[in-house]
Amino acid sequence: MKKYLTVVGLALSVAVLLAVGFNLGLPIKLRFSNPSMNYWAVFVLAVALPFALAALVAALLPVKRWISFCVVWFLCAIPCSVFSLFAYYEAVSVQEQGEDGAFMLLDSVGVANVDYRLYLSNCGATCSWGLVVRAERDGPFGIKVVRSIWSEYRTSDEAQLMLAAPGVLRVVEKDGTAHDIRY
Numbered sequence: 001m002k003k004y005l006t007v008v009g010l011a012l013s014v015a016v017l018l019a020v021g022f023n024l025g026l027p028i029k030l031r032f033s034n035p036s037m038n039y040w041a042v043f044v045l046a047v048a049l050p051f052a053l054a055a056l057v058a059a060l061l062p063v064k065r066w067i068s069f070c071v072v073w074f075l076c077a078i079p080c081s082v083f084s085l086f087a088y089y090e091a092v093s094v095q096e097q098g099e100d101g102a103f104m105l106l107d108s109v110g111v112a113n114v115d116y117r118l119y120l121s122n123c124g125a126t127c128s129w130g131l132v133v134r135a136e137r138d139g140p141f142g143i144k145v146v147r148s149i150w151s152e153y154r155t156s157d158e159a160q161l162m163l164a165a166p167g168v169l170r171v172v173e174k175d176g177t178a179h180d181i182r183y
Contacts, residue, residue, distance in 0.1 A: 010059050013052035019045055033142045035100035039091030046084035050076040103132070107161040109169065113137060116169055116183065118161040121151070128154050131171060133161065133181060150181045 032038050054073035094100050103119040110116075114135050121132045130153030137145045156174045164170035164180055171179040 010056065012048065013056035013059075016045060016048045016052035017056075027147055029146045031136075031144050031146045033138070033144055035103070036091050036095040037142070038100070039087050039094060043084050043087040043091060046080045046087060049080050106131075106159055109161050109163055111163065111183075116149075116161065118159060118171060120157055129157055131155050131159055131173075133169065133171060135183060149183055150179070152179060 032041065050073045053076050054069045057072045058069040101122070103121050105117060106120055107118040108115055114137050117134050117136055119132045119134065120129060122129050130151060132148060133150040135147045135149050139145060150169075150171070152171075155177075158174040160172050162170050162172065167182055169181045169183055171181065173179075
C-alpha cells in the first residue's frame with residue numbers, strides 16, 4: 001500500500017508541477033475556450049499544489065514521512081489557499097457574466113490554422129487597460145494553445161485588427177494610431 005501511495009503521490013506531484021511550470025515559464029500557454037474554465041483550472045492547481053509538493057517530499061525523504069509531509073503541506077497550503085480563493089471567486093464571476101473581463105475580445109483575423117485575436121485587457125490589478133494580440137490555435141477538448149505576440153497598455157479601448165501584408169498584422173486604434181506587428 002505504501003508503494004502505491006508513493007507512486008500516486010509522485011505522479012500527482014509531477015503532473016501538477018508540469019502544469020504549473022508549463023503555464024508560468026514558457027511563451028506558449030494552454031488555455032480553455034471557456035473563460036471560466038481557466039480560473040477553475042487555477043483553482044484546482046492551487047488546491048493540488050500543496051498535496052503534490054508534500055507527496056514529493058514525503059516520497060524523497062522516507063525518514064519521518066508524515067512529519068515532512070505535514071510541514072511542507074502547511075507551509076505551501078497557506079499561500080495556495082489564498083490564491084485558490086481568488087481563483088474561485090473570479091471563476092464564479094466569469095461564469096455568471098459569460099465573459100472574462102480581463103480579456104475582452106475586440107477583433108479576430110484567421111491566417112492558415114491560427115486565429116490572431118485582439119483583446120482589451122486590464123493585465124491584472126497592477127496596470128491600466130491596454131490591447132493584446134494573441135496567436136491562438138484551437139486544440140481538442142476545448143483547449144487552445146496561446147502565444148502573446150504584442151501588447152500596448154495605456155491606449156484607447158477600441159481598435160481593429162487586420163492583415164496588412166503577408167506576415168504583418170495591423171492594429172488600428174480608434175484615434176487612427178496604427179501598430180504593425182510581425183507574426
